[in-house]
Amino acid sequence: MKLFSVFVFVLTMFCTFSSRADDVWVVNIQGGIGPAVSDFVSREIESAQEKQAKLVILKMDTPGGLDTSMREIIRAITTSSVPVATWVGPAGSRAASAGTYILFASHIAAMAPGTNLGAATPVSLTGGPAGGKKDNPFGGNEDPAPAAKDESSATSSEKGSASDEEVKAETAMEKKVINDAAAYITSLAKLHGRNEVWAQKAVREAASLDAEEALKENVIDFLATDLDDLIRQSDGRSVLINGIQQTLSLQNVAYVEREQDWRFKLLAVITNPNVAYILMLIGIYGLLLEFYNPGVGLPGVLGGICLLLAMYSLQLLPVSYAGLGLIILGIVLMVAEAFSPSFGILGFGGIASFVIGSVMLMDTQEPGYQIALPLIIGLTATSALFTFVILALLLKTRRKPVTTGAEMLANDEGKVVSGFPGEGRVLVEGEIWQARCDTALRVGQSIVVKRVDGLCLHVEAKEKE
Known part of the structure; x- marks a missing residue:
């Protein structure tokens, strides 16, 4: 009986010490979002699923980027079986343009105080310019049909007329680009119950918010001063992952900083x-x-x-x-x-x-x-x-005329090696050549090359001076 108790005690201690912290992967998104960033982030989210990480945190500070790259990242987030949290931080960071779309698509959206997001008007979502005003760095100006307002949640700023601030489109193509972007960001906001009205304003009016206002407008889930604060507030939160509501358990976590590999660095350069x-x-x-x-x-x-x-x-x-x-x-x-x-x-x-x-x-x-x-x-x-x-x-x-090769042997002088009349061999320019001459020549006699016929030289005796 005592032996059995000791065995159970040892087994319990072994299981206790062998238990490890839940891995939380931290992936940095800094600078413009391009092919290198989208490839890196997509591969990291896929690896996190294979290695059964508990959570992936996208630490973001971006001025925006390319539409195709942004959509690849969003596709990786929305199809991931591992929850993805996007944190705009530390203070002074931003999630502008494409970064706003990624923030809306994430299972958890958080910002540090002193950060901002928005200005999501597309510049070239379909390969052409989406506007023309020089003072608007994110595109042109459109006057689309006003978005439907939710009177129960809209603020006074949302209810007011935005005719002076809205980005107006002058062509049918520009309207298509704006409307497509607005519908896309609205669907992302609806996915996790965030403010759909303001999401459209970010596209149609290039609206921006600081972190505190974003929390009031239900654009983000909460403010987090650092990663520890993010984990603390995410613990126990219910999120929708692939259509299934799941509750996060983040009691014992270990941060895994994901380093940018050689493939990212190569893609970033080229x-x-x-x-x-x-x-x-x-x-x-x-x-x-x-x-x-x-x-x-x-x-x-x-x-x-x-x-x-x-x-x-x-x-x-x-x-x-x-x-x-x-x-x-x-x-x-x-x-x-x-x-x-x-x-x-x-x-x-x-x-x-x-x-x-x-x-x-x-x-x-x-x-x-x-x-x-x-x-x-x-x-x-x-x-x-x-x-x-x-x-x-x-x-x-x-x-220029040819200065080397067989063509330059004409009129060169040499000496007879053997043969003649008929075929024989001659020494010309330090090389022994097949030659032909109809007259008799003796060994050592000086000759002159008259013409070149393939690899055969036609020669004759050199006249004595």
Whole structure:
């Protein structure tokens, strides 16, 4: 009996010490939301499900980002079996534009004091501009049909007319973009019982709120000063996960800071519009150099790698194919100027096409996803110099007479090695060649090469001076 009691005691102690804290994954979202961020966050949420984490916290500070990247993150959140909490913090952080959509989609939405969200008017949700006012950094202006108001929950600011503040759309396409974005954010707000009216204002009027006002307007669930406060207030909260109401139990947690891996860092570099632009030009010029001077290898290999990386990154970015076509046309025209000089008509036309295409290449007005103007000017000047000077020198070199090879053996002198008349062998330029001569020649006699027929030299005796 005593032995059994000792066994039970040891087993109990083993189970106690082997119990571990519930993992809470912390994923940082800082800066613009692009392909690298969406890939990283989606993979982390998927890994959290596989490793049965208790909660995923998205620690957010973003000015916004690309629509496609935002929707990939939201899709990962809404289909996750692990609850996802988005916390805008610490103080001074923001969840603007795309960040607002992600906050609405999360199972738990929290903000630190001194933070803000909103300004969710789309700039280019369908690949085209959604407006035109210069003083509105998030798009143009639309005058859509007013959203339905919930009189029981609407504040006085919601009931008032917003005709002076609403973003107005002047075209049917702009209205479609605004209405699509408004419907999307409304569905996300409805998913977790948050303020649908204000969600539409964030899209239609580019409205913004600070953390305290967001709590009053039922845009977020609560304020949290730090992660510990977030866990404390989330414990025992009921959330809707894949249509099933679940209660969170977060009594004994351990934070797992998820580090950005090499894949994120690589994608972050190559999906930078400026880097993708440079890679594309290096690839094009590398292949051009290889075509003009075949056999070197390095320009072709480097150009091929850079061009493939550029194509991969550009297919992840909102690219205007018209801009890409103008860039290629500009390069073709500048190359044509080097081949057939046209007193600058092709060259200057190519430069103009190259500049316009470079400006149009990124089909979005989101901050951080535009090609820098100094870079465009610098690369345009470099491209012009490359085409007008380097290519001209290459073509000039190609027009020079041949200075090496079998063709240059004509009129060279040598000595007879064996044979003749008929076929024999001669020593010319330190090499032994098959030769033919109709007259008799003796070994060691000097000869002159008259012509080259494939690998056979036609020779004759050198006249004595």
